[in-house]
Structure formats: structure tokens, C-alpha cells
Amino acid sequence: MQTGLVQTMNETNRTRGWIDGERAIVFQRCETCAHSWYFWRTFCPNCGASEPESLKASGSGQVYALSMVHRPPSQELRAHVPYLIVLVDADEGFRLMAHGESSLTIGDRVQARFVEFGPRLMPFFGRTSVSD
Numbered sequence: 235m236q237t238g239l240v241q242t243m244n245e246t247n248r249t250r251g252w253i254d255g256e257r258a259i260v261f262q263r264c265e266t267c268a269h270s271w272y273f274w275r276t277f278c279p280n281c282g283a284s285e286p287e288s289l290k291a292s293g294s295g296q297v298y299a300l301s302m303v304h305r306p307p308s309q310e311l312r313a314h315v316p317y318l319i320v321l322v323d324a325d326e327g328f329r330l331m332a333h334g335e336s337s338l339t340i341g342d343r344v345q346a347r348f349v350e351f352g353p354r355l356m357p358f359f360g361r362t363s364v365s366d
């Protein structure tokens with residue numbers, strides 16, 4: 235069990251996502267200005283309001299950018315190269331980095347599923363429709 239005020243506060247407010255081993259992408263949204271974002275914070279990065287809500291995303295979005303990884307960042311990922319890293323603009327208004335099908339291109343509509351990658355479960359995006 236974790237101790238310490240900061241960790242305790244985060245745990246009580248937190249919706250569990252893939253970082254916790256759940257098949258979900260969690261984001262936060264500010265109830266004051268409606269800004270949404272991906273990395274956990276205790277306040278809104280746009281307006282500074284405290285206690286943002288924590289929500290599960292639909293997992294659908296659009297490819298913003300992509301990069302094929304040929305050199306593994308660690309020994310345990312050596313078996314996975316080459317693999318595609320994608321930046322996805324989620325329909326809920328935040329952007330996240332994840333893995334995706336190697337055939338994806340910028341602008342494709344995508345949907346997340348979850349795959350084992352090295353030691354953990356990670357979001358993996360597949361195409362739902364091709365860009366115009």
C-alpha cells in the first residue's frame with residue numbers, strides 16, 4: 235500500500251486506466267473551462283481550477299502524427315521492433331501517444347484496443363476509416 239499525502243489524494247480521485255492494468259484510456263476534464271488533457275494533474279493546465287474530473291475515453295480519434303521505431307528503447311522491447319508510435323487526437327479533445335497498426339497514415343480515423351507490449355498492457359490503435 236502506498237503512503238504519503240500526494241499519492242493518497244491521487245488514488246482516491248483517480249479513474250483506473252491502462253496504467254493501472256485496466257482496458258481503458260483515462261483523461262481529465264475541467265468543469266470550469268471544459269479543457270481536457272491526458273497526463274494526470276491536480277489542477278487544470280488551462281485555467282488553474284482545482285479538482286478536475288477524471289473520465290474514461292471512448293478510445294476513438296484521428297491520427298495526428300506517427301513515427302516508426304526501429305531501435306528499441308530497452309532490451310525487453312527488442313523483439314517488437316519495428317513498431318509504430320502514433321499521436322492520436324481523441325474525440326474527447328485531448329492528444330495521446332500510443333502504439334498503432336503499421337499501415338496507419340495521418341488523418342486516419344482510429345479506435346483503441348489493448349495489447350500486451352513488453353511487461354504491460356498498452357493502448358493500440360487500429361484504423362476504422364481512411365483519411366480523405
Ligand SMILES: [Zn+2]
Nearest residue numbers: 264267278281
Ligand atoms: Zn479549466
